[in-house]
Amino acid sequence: MSSAANKRSRETDEKNQVSKRVKEHDPLEKIGQQAAASETFRRAPLFDGVSVWHDEIVKISTKDFLQVCNTVLLFYDYDFTPTAVRDIRALNACLDDISTLNARALAISVDTEHCHYAFLQREFPAATAKFPLVADTTKRITRDFQVLDEETGVARRSLIVIDKRGEIRYWSVLQHHEIEHNFGSVISLGFQTS
Template identity: 30%
Template sequence: MSLINTEVKPFKATAYHNGKFIDVTEADLQGKWSVFFFYPADFTFVCPTELGDLADNYAEFQKLGVEIYAVSTDTHFTHKAWHDSSETIKKLQFPMVGDPTLAISRNFEVLIEEAGLAERGTFVVDPQGKIQIIELNAGNIGRDANELLRKIKAAQYVASHPGEVCPAKWKEGEGTLKPSLDLVGKI
């Protein structure tokens, strides 16, 4: 079953964020757009390139009113150690959520049970706490923050413009479509 348009299940976790340990729950998602960015593990190879890309584009996410939650099955203590030892990870200004109980990874259906690690999964959650976008990549394929930004802009656009849809490769400011009987077979 797809998780699209389902509500994020209740959770409570500890995150490392801006030099502190903080609690994060599903209640923190209400009223704003959020990204859950699952990655396999700290101190790895593809993961820091992805997180660094998000960090380099974080101001753009913030302009859109989006908070990013980086999630792995590591503890919040491991997140702090990685943050303190990696120049790339030091750039992160968004919460790094620890999921050592594997509950959040299970809730989002990205847990690799036999490994105790999360798949490379991205979930965009709307202000009502519903999942609007899902992207899953094989462990050896990194994601692109600019493509994620484009998708979020499309999701925000259609959320605020009922009856319109964004076509393939849509970019902010470009035309959209208004599905109707008159469009059938004409695209």
């Protein structure tokens, strides 16, 4: 074998060794996997949990209301963040419109119910938040709805609309904290075919 052929053979071997150690990062591949995962179910997972509602810590179950009314789920990262305050206020502002569509709203984060309670006392005094904040400390709910950011351990900012048959009608995940949910459009789209 010539020295040029030996050199090419060594270079090829080195490239193969490097490619075995270093996997190229393809952000589109991850997005594609997440998109495929989000379509793995049309029916919403049922869940039980603890929530804060009207200044009380209460148990909540989707079985109690899912067959009776439509549901809007707002997932957010953490209590006390400006993004959480803005998202909850925006959902609160359109709650009357949601109610006319025979719907109920829930907000969910991985914070504890005690953290939710303190958050509501500080940011929404006199029970001005008109829907329950669900504590998902085990991260089961966020994982079941496929909105858990595994790297940070918190929920991605998401809005999910579920009809009373338990089918997901709308699913939106926001990647940037400065982008706001468009609740009006989401709600009208989500219940258009209910």
